[in-house]
Amino acid sequence: MTIQEFDNKLAQTIERLSDPSTYDVVCYEHRMGEPLPSIAKLKKIVNMVREILFPGYFGSTSLRPNSTRHYMGVYVDELYELLSQEILAGLCFECQDKRADKVKKHTPKAKDIAVNFIEHLPEIRRKLVTDVNATYQNDPAAKNLGEVIFCYPAIRAITNYRMAHKLLELNVPLIPRFIAEMAHSETGIDIHPRAQIGESFTIDHGTGVVIGSTCIIGNNVKIYQGVTLGAKSFPLDENGNPIKGIPRHPIVEDDVVIYSGATILGRITIGKGSVIGGNVWVTNSIPPNSKLVQSRHKEVAFIDGLGI
Amino acid sequence: MTIQEFDNKLAQTIERLSDPSTYDVVCYEHRMGEPLPSIAKLKKIVNMVREILFPGYFGSTSLRPNSTRHYMGVYVDELYELLSQEILAGLCFECQDKRADKVKKHTPKAKDIAVNFIEHLPEIRRKLVTDVNATYQNDPAAKNLGEVIFCYPAIRAITNYRMAHKLLELNVPLIPRFIAEMAHSETGIDIHPRAQIGESFTIDHGTGVVIGSTCIIGNNVKIYQGVTLGAKSFPLDENGNPIKGIPRHPIVEDDVVIYSGATILGRITIGKGSVIGGNVWVTNSIPPNSKLVQSRHKEVAFIDGLGI
Amino acid sequence: MTIQEFDNKLAQTIERLSDPSTYDVVCYEHRMGEPLPSIAKLKKIVNMVREILFPGYFGSTSLRPNSTRHYMGVYVDELYELLSQEILAGLCFECQDKRADKVKKHTPKAKDIAVNFIEHLPEIRRKLVTDVNATYQNDPAAKNLGEVIFCYPAIRAITNYRMAHKLLELNVPLIPRFIAEMAHSETGIDIHPRAQIGESFTIDHGTGVVIGSTCIIGNNVKIYQGVTLGAKSFPLDENGNPIKGIPRHPIVEDDVVIYSGATILGRITIGKGSVIGGNVWVTNSIPPNSKLVQSRHKEVAFIDGLGI
Amino acid sequence: MTIQEFDNKLAQTIERLSDPSTYDVVCYEHRMGEPLPSIAKLKKIVNMVREILFPGYFGSTSLRPNSTRHYMGVYVDELYELLSQEILAGLCFECQDKRADKVKKHTPKAKDIAVNFIEHLPEIRRKLVTDVNATYQNDPAAKNLGEVIFCYPAIRAITNYRMAHKLLELNVPLIPRFIAEMAHSETGIDIHPRAQIGESFTIDHGTGVVIGSTCIIGNNVKIYQGVTLGAKSFPLDENGNPIKGIPRHPIVEDDVVIYSGATILGRITIGKGSVIGGNVWVTNSIPPNSKLVQSRHKEVAFIDGLGI
Amino acid sequence: MTIQEFDNKLAQTIERLSDPSTYDVVCYEHRMGEPLPSIAKLKKIVNMVREILFPGYFGSTSLRPNSTRHYMGVYVDELYELLSQEILAGLCFECQDKRADKVKKHTPKAKDIAVNFIEHLPEIRRKLVTDVNATYQNDPAAKNLGEVIFCYPAIRAITNYRMAHKLLELNVPLIPRFIAEMAHSETGIDIHPRAQIGESFTIDHGTGVVIGSTCIIGNNVKIYQGVTLGAKSFPLDENGNPIKGIPRHPIVEDDVVIYSGATILGRITIGKGSVIGGNVWVTNSIPPNSKLVQSRHKEVAFIDGLGI
Amino acid sequence: MTIQEFDNKLAQTIERLSDPSTYDVVCYEHRMGEPLPSIAKLKKIVNMVREILFPGYFGSTSLRPNSTRHYMGVYVDELYELLSQEILAGLCFECQDKRADKVKKHTPKAKDIAVNFIEHLPEIRRKLVTDVNATYQNDPAAKNLGEVIFCYPAIRAITNYRMAHKLLELNVPLIPRFIAEMAHSETGIDIHPRAQIGESFTIDHGTGVVIGSTCIIGNNVKIYQGVTLGAKSFPLDENGNPIKGIPRHPIVEDDVVIYSGATILGRITIGKGSVIGGNVWVTNSIPPNSKLVQSRHKEVAFIDGLGI
Secondary structure: OOHHHHHHHHHHHHHHHHOHHHOOOOOOOOOOOOOOOOHHHHHHHHHHHHHHHOOOOOOOOOOOHHHHHHHHHHHHHHHHHHHHHHHHHHHHHHOOOOOOOHHHHHHHHHHHHHHHHHHOHHHHHHHHHHHHHHHHHHOOOOOOHHHHHHHOHHHHHHHHHHHHHHHHHOOOOOHHHHHHHHHHHHHOOEEOOOOEEOOOOEEEOOOOOEEOOOOEEOOOOEEEOOOEEEOOOOOEOOOOOEOOOOOOOOEEOOOOEEOOOOEEEOOOEEOOOOEEOOOOEEOOOEOOOOEEEEOHHHHEEEOOOOOO | OOHHHHHHHHHHHHHHHHOHHHOOOOOOOOOOOOOOOOHHHHHHHHHHHHHHHOOOOOOOOOOOHHHHHHHHHHHHHHHHHHHHHHHHHHHHHHOOOOOOOHHHHHHHHHHHHHHHHHHOHHHHHHHHHHHHHHHHHHOOOOOOHHHHHHHOHHHHHHHHHHHHHHHHHOOOOOHHHHHHHHHHHHHOOEEOOOOEEOOOOEEEOOOOOEEOOOOEEOOOOEEEOOOEEEOOOOOEOOOOOEOOOOOOOOEEOOOOEEOOOOEEEOOOEEOOOOEEOOOOEEOOOEOOOOEEEEOHHHHEEEOOOOOO | OOHHHHHHHHHHHHHHHHOHHHOOOOOOOOOOOOOOOOHHHHHHHHHHHHHHHOOOOOOOOOOOHHHHHHHHHHHHHHHHHHHHHHHHHHHHHHOOOOOOOHHHHHHHHHHHHHHHHHHOHHHHHHHHHHHHHHHHHHOOOOOOHHHHHHHOHHHHHHHHHHHHHHHHHOOOOOHHHHHHHHHHHHHOOEEOOOOEEOOOOEEEOOOOOEEOOOOEEOOOOEEEOOOEEEOOOOOEOOOOOEOOOOOOOOEEOOOOEEOOOOEEEOOOEEOOOOEEOOOOEEOOOEOOOOEEEEOHHHHEEEOOOOOO | OOHHHHHHHHHHHHHHHHOHHHOOOOOOOOOOOOOOOOHHHHHHHHHHHHHHHOOOOOOOOOOOHHHHHHHHHHHHHHHHHHHHHHHHHHHHHHOOOOOOOHHHHHHHHHHHHHHHHHHOHHHHHHHHHHHHHHHHHHOOOOOOHHHHHHHOHHHHHHHHHHHHHHHHHOOOOOHHHHHHHHHHHHHOOEEOOOOEEOOOOEEEOOOOOEEOOOOEEOOOOEEEOOOEEEOOOOOEOOOOOEOOOOOOOOEEOOOOEEOOOOEEEOOOEEOOOOEEOOOOEEOOOEOOOOEEEEOHHHHEEEOOOOOO | OOHHHHHHHHHHHHHHHHOHHHOOOOOOOOOOOOOOOOHHHHHHHHHHHHHHHOOOOOOOOOOOOOOHHHHHHHHHHHHHHHHHHHHHHHHHHHOOOOOOOHHHHHHHHHHHHHHHHHHOHHHHHHHHHHHHHHHHHHOOOOOOHHHHHHHOHHHHHHHHHHHHHHHHHOOOOOHHHHHHHHHHHHHOOEEOOOOEEOOOOEEEOOOOOEEOOOOEEOOOOEEEOOOEEEOOOOOEOOOOOEOOOOOOOOEEOOOOEEOOOOEEEOOOEEOOOOEEOOOOEEOOOEOOOOEEEEOHHHHEEEOOOOOO | OOHHHHHHHHHHHHHHHHOHHHOOOOOOOOOOOOOOOOHHHHHHHHHHHHHHHOOOOOOOOOOOHHHHHHHHHHHHHHHHHHHHHHHHHHHHHHOOOOOOOHHHHHHHHHHHHHHHHHHOHHHHHHHHHHHHHHHHHHOOOOOOHHHHHHHOHHHHHHHHHHHHHHHHHOOOOOHHHHHHHHHHHHHOOEEOOOOEEOOOOEEEOOOOOEEOOOOEEOOOOEEEOOOEEEOOOOOEOOOOOEOOOOOOOOEEOOOOEEOOOOEEEOOOEEOOOOEEOOOOEEOOOEOOOOEEEEOHHHHEEEOOOOOO
């Protein structure tokens, strides 16, 4: 390829990539000065919240009795700054108002929401303590609570979920989803921030778990890796688009255990105290205290000449 | 342990670790100056391509109507530099020629391939737009196209796949696999870059999806988390080594939906418009418009005294 | 919200977050100067070990025949420094002794363990070579050994496992779990560091694999994505807490293959040379050379009007 | 020291450091959300301007004929973003208005100034080219123009000066001083941004050069290291404070050379074409074409028994 | 050069560089685990102290009335950690005891000194406020106190000096010198940490200022760039080595002004209220209220044909 | 300013900045793929050399007797890689050959020079040891050799000089000047890499020292801050350009001491053992063992009403 050809090829490609007619879907044309959500800052926010909730575990500094309050004060201050920025970015992203100065319009709301979220941190901590305790109780391999807080991916995923859920309750767009997807990427646990989850929630191993957006999960529920709490299907409107906002995921009542790989689909109810076996496929409601397993003797066969 | 013992132990271990006879497999003895593929640079390349394909979403700068072309120009320029380096690294890695100056030998080819790849970016963008639109249509939880582009792991995985596939078509060794594994690590979605996938492709949740190297997937296909499109077995040659390059993964025709956890194995065909239910195991071809589910009433049992 | 209200809200939240009565579970009150395990340093350690085991693949420098020994020397030296620090952090974390100067108490032990671990690196390398070779033999898509070492997530997971397992044998608390969870996060493969795994071990794709803490796996075993080697249930003590340390996961003998999504639970034995089909649920021991698959014709139904 | 004593001492010190009565001078109490000037961002701005002015020298990317315009476009865009932020920070810093929302008040002005500054970049480049040419002409050790642009601290200092001077002309507070002090720290050359300096200006070596705020320097002037163009004294007002804004530094006309260590003080004029010798102390005006040196034979003595 | 020759040359050079006989002076053989002073950490310490002394100026966070105490608390805590480490490094560096575990031996002392230093921070702040005020009073170009604190290199240099001086008073080896040299490198102002300097001290421009180790400087002294307060000569002992610790630098009494480039050498006294002109060379004591200048008419000559 | 105006102004400025006719001097149009000298890499090179020359002082790792050779081996290897790259960048920068592939043309030469330079490191170390010893002997404030190596800016400047001088002897363009300017920026000491400097060289304080490119300095010379060894003037060729390469700076023979602020100009000789006093201006040769000072009683006057 001559240098001339090379230059031409690149130049033509740049033209094609800059052609506005190809920008219908792909380009996000925000105005100058409007903030974009920043993955890096959201990561910082999540780490800061984790440090606030579990002081001494994730920070870089040793805590002394006299100094904890100071650390809380500083972390809360820094969190407020970062979080109100990201909330603002979320509000601007969704805002369709073409004429307004979006930053000016949404800044006060972003600040109020940030304060509101911070006020809920003690409650989020209280719930997470129940999750940590339940996880420790349920796992014979756990040596102590510290190991659970430090190492367990489920605690990480549930922490992100509880943050994201509160932000979504406060009507923050986009940011909750980001925070949930961060945990999804790190742990393979995909909890939609709109799902409602009670206390003392535990997930073991966790990879492949999916909890859909309209799920309602009670207290003291335990699920294993690969469990899906999903939708069966969803009604379409007259244009063939899915109708949004209809409850379409399961209700899981208190004290339920769901073993690995089970698939539970649709707006059904798994009754209090039930146990769902591994790899089971459930699309109907189950009464309380049921034990549901694969009729495994039927489905497994010894075969001599296996073709696999 | 005395300091003497300590020093001896470390010294002996260093000797053992440096023993060339242990290097048969583990050591990659490239010559000085030959580039190694760099994960950090490949990450930068993927981010740059993402910024080029979806301008305004992932970059650090706000776009104005007048300035988009400049950004495209600069990104293409930087991409060319980085990409030709990494392609060169891939070519050198695979090259068995012990005597040649590999860098000199492969540099022109690496540059040509980089230009070629860049020329295909508009086409890759066009296909990804179909994927984004299909994802939005198919997910009642998606608020807008922006959220899909920003947050959905499947879009991230499919973007990497479409990049990696094109590089593999251009005969770049090693690099496509790296790019695919990046997405695998981030999203739990494992698409072999050699697979052929049509337009308007959607993956929901995605963790645990496996799409094998000889798969052929049509347009408008949707699959859920935990779906395997795998090989049943593979013929061995006379030395007991697997014979490479034989088609051994499924063909999935247009408009097929495959629900979570389904396992589809071997060079079989899932006919156009079929629906495969969750957790199903399929090893035979299925005619068009089939609906295949677990015969779930049979396999599930209510048991009082469950042993699990 | 007035500035006054704003200040009050933040101040009250800081008080609530600093209330020692809420610190029962969540706060790790280590004394000043005691090291905390550092994820960043553990990542560095894992990368350093990977560079030592597979010289030339992951480092930033080209190797020449004369210089390999120098690199090994420096890497071992740096590894010793970093690793003894992290081991010390683990020992301090678990130590309940309230009065002792933990750093002083555990430093010599931490150093001894670090040396001990380093002495086992050649043996770890030897085992990993068997894993790499087996992976290459078993995957028709693998082009060469280098690709396997460079790109395959399973090799990454098994490397972390073999490191973590050795550290756990040397009675290091916490750190092995961290190292295992790193691989879990990157690859979706969750191998408990206490599991015992033989040579020539391969995992294909890997996402969703779970290998429990009391598993015993022989040589030349291959498993696919989504396979669970788990516990069925665990006996509780009189207080309702799980009894720790009882064998409760499967024994998998030599030459076994387990296909994707299979769930094998409890202290059962999968006999030598057996093949377990995909998505199968196994809770009883299986004799050698068995072939076990889903009785798939029974469980799959063609349905016209699918309700999913 | 007991832990109790230790804690008390730190706690008391924290109280003393937090005592608002000690904050009279030392504390900058800006309101939340108001930007502070950022040294890191100003460094980025200076580097970006340098890259714009001397394309190809300081950037990380190779330039091709077709691509320069794209780079200019992107750099200008990024510069605008960063610079308007820092100008805003400067305007807020100086603004005494206690009640206003300073960010809102000053943002439009900050943006206008940033655009204004950018419009002057071609003129700044034109002047710097004259400085570079003059430096090359005047230094027998300079191999080529590239070396001058790349390595000469004087070019770096004059670049910062020309930027800072323009910003100060545009009434930006604080930021010009920062930019000047950056160059001062890097090069030891201290040019006040308010000084007026003509074209083809050269400084050799430069360390210790001081050019005061009301200096006026013509075209084609050359000065050496350690030269001071300073003030003799300054009149005080009735409160004993220095009266600001009175011309009190020298006027140096065209084509003057001032050798190392010369000290020129007060609102005097060094006439066109004059040469001032090294280490000379000048406090009176000098007519054009003067040659002024130390009467060196008088002041130097050979002494046998030196007391130094 | 053949690869063989190349390898040999490098190998031989490595041998020569590793030859212990060449290590007499150049090698610092500290034992494993002993900390080395870290420039990066010392920079962090200096920045932290600057943030503590001038809250709101240098930190990354906005201060609110309620939150300042928290920031002080956290900064003091972090400072204590970092500083006691660096002090320990300094103590170990100087300690000649070959047998002791230096870390163990010096740790308590290092911690005590760190607390001691922190207790002096309010006093250091008080003195710096006098310096800032004096600088503002003395410079007609200074717009406000904030500009002085933010931008003036002299304040930076004096801050480092006041820190370093206190550490040296507390008998910390090496570290004070490092801190002083940092300021020297940034500002060109070289103040030996052992010098004693009163309140309301100002340095204008500053590059080239040297203040020797046994200087005593009163209150309200102002000096300009290039001023040397140095030693004339120093007595040697019988071995020809300089005798350490003898006063050999000037005493400068209150209210003295010294203009640029003046050189004042030896243990002489510059009397209260004196003014020393620029470029003057002084080696004898000067009575109070003296005005000393170059007899400039004598030493300057107009020359037509200048040879320079 | 309307958005339209704003866009137009930026667009016009971009056009003006991209106008090739303004690129005569300012643009460095290297071809794609040609390396540019990298300040960041040169800093790394200098730090690496410092670590090699003074093992244990600047590195991040503790040295043990057994491990020094390994560190030397690795540092030399890494230095070779980095240095040959930068030398190549320098060679390409100066090369005027428009048609050649400069990288290909100069790579072998760059590698040879890098090896050559590395071979001289032991000799550079030997000379620096003499400098360190002399510095310690000459400074009563120096506590030990370690402090000199660690903290003294002169050692830093002389180290860079000795590196740069050797590279210049090996005909490397541009890079030596960069390395010298780094030290100049950090220390205020400006030594031209072409100057020839003997052993046991010491500089005290150093800020403002200038040593010109054709200086020849003997052994055991000591100079203080602000000393200039410069050129008086330089002959011009028929075009008025300075004639390059003519000796025009002083020769300073062995055992000379030059006090602060002295200015020594032209190709004169300062005879062996001479002492030059502070602030003296010398433009004629001085015989051996001279003592030269300002006739200070003459030039200093006590004045009552000082006009400064």
